[in-house]
Amino acid sequence: MTADVAGRCLCFRTQRAARVLARRFDTVFRPFNLTNGQFSLLMSLYRPEAPTMSDVAPFLGMDRSTLTAALKPLERRDLLEVTVDKEDRRGRRLHLTAAGLALLERAYPVWKAEHDRLDAALVALDAAIDPDGLRIGVEALGRT
Amino acid sequence: MTADVAGRCLCFRTQRAARVLARRFDTVFRPFNLTNGQFSLLMSLYRPEAPTMSDVAPFLGMDRSTLTAALKPLERRDLLEVTVDKEDRRGRRLHLTAAGLALLERAYPVWKAEHDRLDAALVALDAAIDPDGLRIGVEALGRT
DNA sequence: GAGAATTAGTTTGATATCAACTCATTTCTA
DNA sequence: TAGAAATGAGTTGATATCAAACTAATTCTC
Numbered sequence: 001m002t003a004d005v006a007g008r009c010l011c012f013r014t015q016r017a018a019r020v021l022a023r024r025f026d027t028v029f030r031p032f033n034l035t036n037g038q039f040s041l042l043m044s045l046y047r048p049e050a051p052t053m054s055d056v057a058p059f060l061g062m063d064r065s066t067l068t069a070a071l072k073p074l075e076r077r078d079l080l081e082v083t084v085d086k087e088d089r090r091g092r093r094l095h096l097t098a099a100g101l102a103l104l105e106r107a108y109p110v111w112k113a114e115h116d117r118l119d120a121a122l123v124a125l126d127a128a129i130d131p132d133g134l135r136i137g138v139e140a141l142g143r144t
Numbered sequence: 145m146t147a148d149v150a151g152r153c154l155c156f157r158t159q160r161a162a163r164v165l166a167r168r169f170d171t172v173f174r175p176f177n178l179t180n181g182q183f184s185l186l187m188s189l190y191r192p193e194a195p196t197m198s199d200v201a202p203f204l205g206m207d208r209s210t211l212t213a214a215l216k217p218l219e220r221r222d223l224l225e226v227t228v229d230k231e232d233r234r235g236r237r238l239h240l241t242a243a244g245l246a247l248l249e250r251a252y253p254v255w256k257a258e259h260d261r262l263d264a265a266l267v268a269l270d271a272a273i274d275p276d277g278l279r280i281g282v283e284a285l286g287r288t
Numbered sequence: 289g290a291g292a293a294t295t296a297g298t299t300t301g302a303t304a305t306c307a308a309c310t311c312a313t314t315t316c317t318a
Numbered sequence: 319t320a321g322a323a324a325t326g327a328g329t330t331g332a333t334a335t336c337a338a339a340c341t342a343a344t345t346c347t348c
Contacts, residue, residue: 001252005187006203009255010262011165012184016205018162021155023207023306035306037334040156043149054296059150061160063167066335068298073333090296090343108145111153118154167336179336181304198326210305212328217303234313234326 021118028114032107039111041070042096042104045080050093052085079103165262172258176251183255185214186240186248189224194237196229223247 005012025036034042044056051059057067071094074080079100085091096104149156169180178186188200195203201211215238218224223244229235240248 001187001190001248005184005252005255009184009259010266011169011180011259014158014162014165015181015184018158019205019207019305021158025155026306030307035333036155037159040149040153040159043145046145052296061163062334063163063336064297065299065337070334085296088296088344092297104145108149111149115153115155122154163335170336174337179303196326206304207306208327209307209329214304229326232314232326236327 024118025111025114028110029107032103032110034103034107037070038074039104039107041067042074042079042100045094045096046101046104050083050095052091052093054091056094074100168262169255169258172254173251176247176254178247178251181214182218183248183251185211186218186223186244189238189240190245190248194227194239196235196237198235200238218244 022036025039029036029039032039040060041056044059045051053064053067057064060067062070071080071082075082077099078097081095081097083093083095085093166180169183173180173183176183184204185200188203189195197208197211201208204211206214215224215226219226221243222241225239225241227237227239229237
């Protein structure tokens with residue numbers, strides 16, 4: 001029973017991988033006072049047209065109420081701005097501010113470098129960590 | 145810049161997959177008043193010898209302080225018991241109670257059925273969702 | 289066009305998550 | 319063996335996460 005769940009459950013394995021990767025990227029983003037999730041959220045606002053919450057929440061795979069909460073610390077820091085949609089006053093447009101964009105541009109190279117390190121680690125581990133077709137190895141995924 | 149992160153970042157994709165899968169399994173475990181994480185935690189205690197926190201936290205890929213917190217609601221419900229380790233009084237042994245085991249045994253078939261549904265969905269989507277070797281498709285992974 | 293149904297977000301209350309700090313115990317070392 | 323270093327957990331404060339219940343605005347229907 002345990003072996004089934006721990007060894008094969010995609011949910012179990014994904015949660016575990018998510019924790020390990022979150023810590024890893026949280027570490028590299030710490031100088032910017034950003035978490036991996038805040039980085040992803042800000043990045044998802046960098047589009048020609050400011051998206052609404054209904055655009056962004058599914059894009060991040062999260063509940064709308066989670067997004068509502070996640071916006072607040074970033075809004076307090078003036079990294080984004082929330083406005084009422086002109087066309088549909090129920091909707092909220094999420095705008096990346098100049099400060100938000102500037103921060104993203106500083107964080108991006110750091111993300112890129114870390115992701116390259118991660119890729120290299122995964123390639124090295126490829127054979128060992130792909131028992132079930134789930135190519136997320138976690139056991140050896142601590143900081144390289 | 146955005147395309148890089150959203151399209152290729154293993155961290156982004158894993159967090160997103162983790163959210164979607166967590167909701168999916170939370171839904172099927174709701175009749176047992178368990179979350180996917182609580183199910184996994186209880187399952188990880190089902191061993192011949194009661195493990196310590198230092199055994200379980202890395203097994204779940206989580207910080208020790210997270211585990212401390214996660215134990216509390218389950219302990220309140222008498223699904224597990226925490227005792228001081230005889231050999232090393234710093235350590236804590238995590239024991240699955242009879243009630244905890246009984247609950248796991250009722251929840252297991254539900255987990256199994258859901259996991260089979262998930263597998264089937266993934267097989268069907270295989271070609272479409274494996275652009276980068278990360279076989280976690282999320283876009284179409286809502287409840288089947 | 290008025291009332292019903294739908295859609296967009298927010299609030300609340302619970303659990304989850306981590307880093308940094310602290311406390312207790314054990315192990316190491318001079 | 320006494321003091322130092324290392325180890326195992328707990329605490330605190332902040333953010334993350336969701337479901338359920340709620341409010342406001344829009345769309346649908348008769």
